[in-house]
Amino acid sequence: MWEVDTPTLTTGADPFIRQPYERYSEENHQAWRALYARMLPRWERYANRHFQQGIDSLCLDPNRIPKLDDVNRFLRPLTGFQAKAVSGYIPSFLFFDCLRNRQFPTTVTVRRLDALDYLPEPDIFHDVAGHVPMHTDPHFAETLVRFGECAHTAAEIVSGIRDEEVRVHTLTRIIKAMARFFWFTIEFGLMRSPDGLRVYGSGLLSSFGEIEHAIVSPDVQRYPIQLEWAINQAFEIDHYQPLLFIVDSFDHLFSLVDQLEKWMKEGKLSNVAPGEPIVIEQDLKSFLDRSAQ
């Protein structure tokens, strides 16, 4: 939609920008309106109740792209979280570190009105309507912070490895395990509820087609989450997910993050199965920069 210079980010750099609100066109707002209107009945049917409460407490405008400052006015008193504008990709250590600081890097661009279903990368609808309502829940917020702390644990662990090849191998596998965990929970997680399975993952909460597919399609395998399975399970991002994992509650999710960190310290993440996602150089570097400090 617009060009914003992306600075080369290093650990400690502030990745945030101002949301250039005046640059949204009427068509951009129309895209938001259309996305929001068609998701609303699906949220009522398939989203978990914490998300529904979150949508209510954020007072999101169904008709206009939200101003992040307005969103934060409602969000911050609830959990301390804030949605902070970024111009694009954030290297993974910095992203996780932002979570630790209760800052959620938020994309400010919106998908095109004539391509509402096509989403190669996050946009403001995914981030603000899919993720941020979950950040109003204290248990979920604590889980994200805890996950952010795991990134520091990872950096610390690899800083103690002298051999460079072993260090890079170990770190690559740990990042892979963390990315898989994030994918199968925060992005695509399902949760039990008295009314049956409900969605809490933001990739599903922001997808008109997949939110329903995730709950009703016979083509989806749905299993109670097992940490050792999730961290060894490859995933692909360009089609509906054929395999989803179920948690019992956010307390359960929090305990899984604890377990993840414990296993990381014990070396159990250092040799997870190869395969997707590919860990890119920039992500590795973001952790290595931190561990060199």
Ligand SMILES: [Fe+2]
């Ligand atoms: Fe996301």
